Amino acid sequence: MLFTCAPKFRLPSSSLLVFRRYHHVPGTSEVSAWMPEAAGFGGVRDRSGLQDFSVGRAESFWAAAARHRLSWIRPFRTVQDCDFSRGHITWFGGGRLNVSVNCLDRHVQNSPERVALIWERDEPGSEVKVTYRQLLEMTCRLGNLLRRRGVKRGGCVTIYMPPCPLAVAAMLACARIGAAHNVVFAGFSAEALAERIRDAQSSTVITVNQGVRGGKVIELKKTVDTAVQSCPSVQQVLVAMRTENPVVMTARDVAMEEEMLLEDTVCEPAAMDSEDTLFLLYTSGSTGKPKGLVHTQAGYLLYASLTHRYVFDYHDGDVFGCVADIGWITGHSYSVYGPLANGATTVLFESTPVYPDPGRYWEMVQRLQINQFYGAPTAIRLLLKYGDQWVHKYDRSSLKTLGSVGEPINTEAWEWYHRVVGGGRCPVVDTWWQTETGGICIAPRPSEPEAEIIPGMAMRPFFGIKPALMDSEGKELTSNNTSGALCIAQPWPGMARTIFNDHQRFIDTYCRPYPGYFFTGDGAYRSEEGYYQITGRLDDVINVSGHRIGTAEIEDVLNQCPAVAESAAIGYSHDIKGQGVYAFVVLKTSVDIQEGALSQQLKNMVAKGIAKYACPDCIQIVQRLPKTRSGKIMRRVLRKVVECDLDGLGDLSTLDDPAAVQEAIKGHCDLCRKEQVQ
Numbered sequence: 058m059l060f061t062c063a064p065k066f067r068l069p070s071s072s073l074l075v076f077r078r079y080h081h082v083p084g085t086s087e088v089s090a091w092m093p094e095a096a097g098f099g100g101v102r103d104r105s106g107l108q109d110f111s112v113g114r115a116e117s118f119w120a121a122a123a124r125h126r127l128s129w130i131r132p133f134r135t136v137q138d139c140d141f142s143r144g145h146i147t148w149f150g151g152g153r154l155n156v157s158v159n160c161l162d163r164h165v166q167n168s169p170e171r172v173a174l175i176w177e178r179d180e181p182g183s184e185v186k187v188t189y190r191q192l193l194e195m196t197c198r199l200g201n202l203l204r205r206r207g208v209k210r211g212g213c214v215t216i217y218m219p220p221c222p223l224a225v226a227a228m229l230a231c232a233r234i235g236a237a238h239n240v241v242f243a244g245f246s247a248e249a250l251a252e253r254i255r256d257a258q259s260s261t262v263i264t265v266n267q268g269v270r271g272g273k274v275i276e277l278k279k280t281v282d283t284a285v286q287s288c289p290s291v292q293q294v295l296v297a298m299r300t301e302n303p304v305v306m307t308a309r310d311v312a313m314e315e316e317m318l319l320e321d322t323v324c325e326p327a328a329m330d331s332e333d334t335l336f337l338l339y340t341s342g343s344t345g346k347p348k349g350l351v352h353t354q355a356g357y358l359l360y361a362s363l364t365h366r367y368v369f370d371y372h373d374g375d376v377f378g379c380v381a382d383i384g385w386i387t388g389h390s391y392s393v394y395g396p397l398a399n400g401a402t403t404v405l406f407e408s409t410p411v412y413p414d415p416g417r418y419w420e421m422v423q424r425l426q427i428n429q430f431y432g433a434p435t436a437i438r439l440l441l442k443y444g445d446q447w448v449h450k451y452d453r454s455s456l457k458t459l460g461s462v463g464e465p466i467n468t469e470a471w472e473w474y475h476r477v478v479g480g481g482r483c484p485v486v487d488t489w490w491q492t493e494t495g496g497i498c499i500a501p502r503p504s505e506p507e508a509e510i511i512p513g514m515a516m517r518p519f520f521g522i523k524p525a526l527m528d529s530e531g532k533e534l535t536s537n538n539t540s541g542a543l544c545i546a547q548p549w550p551g552m553a554r555t556i557f558n559d560h561q562r563f564i565d566t567y568c569r570p571y572p573g574y575f576f577t578g579d580g581a582y583r584s585e586e587g588y589y590q591i592t593g594r595l596d597d598v599i600n601v602s603g604h605r606i607g608t609a610e611i612e613d614v615l616n617q618c619p620a621v622a623e624s625a626a627i628g629y630s631h632d633i634k635g636q637g638v639y640a641f642v643v644l645k646t647s648v649d650i651q652e653g654a655l656s657q658q659l660k661n662m663v664a665k666g667i668a669k670y671a672c673p674d675c676i677q678i679v680q681r682l683p684k685t686r687s688g689k690i691m692r693r694v695l696r697k698v699v700e701c702d703l704d705g706l707g708d709l710s711t712l713d714d715p716a717a718v719q720e721a722i723k724g725h726c727d728l729c730r731k732e733q734v735q
């Protein structure tokens with residue numbers, strides 16, 4: 058079914074789930090036994106005291122954590138120096154370290170043969186294990202190759218690869234030599250890739266000959282070839298071989314694995330300042346231009362490591378299975394940096410949840426003995442529809458914690474995940490965060506892990522996080538049982554520092570809307586008990602299957618079609634994807650075109666201009682768009698039309714031409730009817 062009517066905002070069900078894995082013994086010794094960093098925190102008696110300490114005495118908290126969890130080349134002199142009004146954020150000033158040393162060398166010293174990566178390749182049963190020693194060796198060879206080929210400290214390397222050990226080695230090799238990486242999700246089109254390479258001013262791109270996903274071969278090198286045609290900055294493309302099929306290599310291309318073999322296995326790590334750039338990662342905002350968010354070295358790594366440890370209750374020796382792609386922030390923080398900083402065994406998932414059948418995840422859990430499984434609600438909803446038998450077929454007794462990320466998880470999916478997948482034994486943590494926050498900010502754990510978890514709620518702020526809800530006048534709401542714009546009231550080490558080459562946009566987007574606070578772009582509800590529930594984006598950003606896309610980005614592509622005068626892309630509630638894209642299109646008066654063909658043409662344009670996931674499910678041609686008298690498209694109204702929620706149309710007093718709404722409603726009903734008949 059394509060269209061669903063909007064589920065009304067629902068409070069979580071009253072069935073509170075209480076997990077008592079920890080036996081609560083009050084007293085400082087117990088807190089520090091659980092969190093060694095807390096040993097010096099005088100007066101902290103229990104975990105909620107720890108939460109208060111982490112916010113109230115943030116500098117002491119973060120300094121202790123940074124000393125305890127990271128290996129420093131030179132100790133930091135200041136803990137933080139932040140001023141939200143200027144968008145100025147500095148953590149651990151004066152300190153020097155190397156992220157790859159923190160993720161590799163120190164574990165190689167203690168347990169070189171521990172498995173760092175399990176590469177869960179597309180074909181089930183063909184996984185490849187890479188030890189810490191091997192990963193360090195790969196990273197060093199690649200670091201030396203990059204250095205020899207002219208990549209400098211401060212440069213930027215674009216990585217366009219599926220999840221695989223060489224992609225992780227590429228990220229860590231950049232970190233080793235002090236270059237920034239810019240991983241672009243390998244599902245993005247050539248145009249989208251080119252835009253990100255140009256913006257990041259990369260001279261080097263790393264890719265694979267072909268990708269393999271869901272039994273299909275994907276021509277990644279060809280996509281890179283097309284992209285770099287419009288990227289004058291690119292001097293070389295390093296190509297690794299994922300499959301045995303040869304691809305055309307030009308003078309600009311480098312056979313990566315062959316050249317790596319010629320390199321030394323020792324590579325001197327660069328001593329990086331805490332605030333040097335570790336990576337850029339592009340994400341969508343309210344305009345057509347994606348934002349290259351900048352994360353730096355020490356604060357990011359510390360935050361990824363601490364959240365990985367305490368949100369998921371990760372313990373030494375656990376196998377951590379985050380199934381996100383490395384092209385998103387989830388893959389950066391919880392497939393790569395968090396787990397590797399903690400010496401974990403982390404899974405790199407190359408496949409899809411339904412390949413070769415809907416039992417894939419659970420067959421993998423059984424085969425790899427995964428202890429923490431971290432996935433997206435969209436996949437859970439999809440698998441739920443296939444039925445419990447796909448889960449029951451496999452032994453999931455290794456599982457200890459289940460995580461959810463990327464979009465709100467509805468109560469039905471949450472309960473299925475908990476009851477069927479986890480057999481009712483495993484806490485489910487609904488984790489709220491963003492590319493901008495670097496790591497998890499709100500999740501049921503860790504401040505009171507022995508307390509209740511409410512289905513479908515992110516609930517509690519992480520250590521050091523102070524959420525705030527703001528009203529429409531910009532004032533902070535202090536009471537409970539209230540909703541508002543979600544802000545974070547004080548800096549934390551994992552937050553993004555700027556937008557690459559556009560600091561003003563960083564200030565305008567995150568710091569200006571509520572002076573003194575970091576604005577997340579999301580709305581949230583705070584319950585009577587003080588728990589948070591995310592209610593969705595407040596800006597023109599859509600979340601399709603947990604992937605972010607700006608309405609303006611889609612409209613920019615649609616408007617490039619010569620037949621289109623203007624367009625409005627809307628996110629509407631979708632059964633599986635969370636949100637789907639629906640586009641209203643106004644044609645130029647002179648065009649006489651067959652609707653079905655045009656619609657297909659427009660969808661192809663979006664796939665080519667951005668990515669397949671951003672394609673509208675449906676395109677509705679209209680004579681005009683509902684606009685305010687000042688000419689702003691009323692997307693809010695169009696969304697209600699698409700969700701068949703005519704009672705929810707809201708205030709139409711600013712509408713310029715009421716007939717535009719009537720036309721949208723009628724056209725939408727016709728389309729729905731057609732859809733049902735088919």
Ligand code: WT7
Pocket residue numbers: 340385386387461462463464465466487488489490491492493515577578579591593594600603604605
């Ligand atoms: C946006 C961030 C977080 C890594 C993956 C997405 C939405 C994220 C949740 C959640 C409700 C969520 C928000 C946020 N979101 N997690 N647990 N409950 N909404 O990162 O691409 O930067 O997207 O995803 O709207 O702002 P991203």
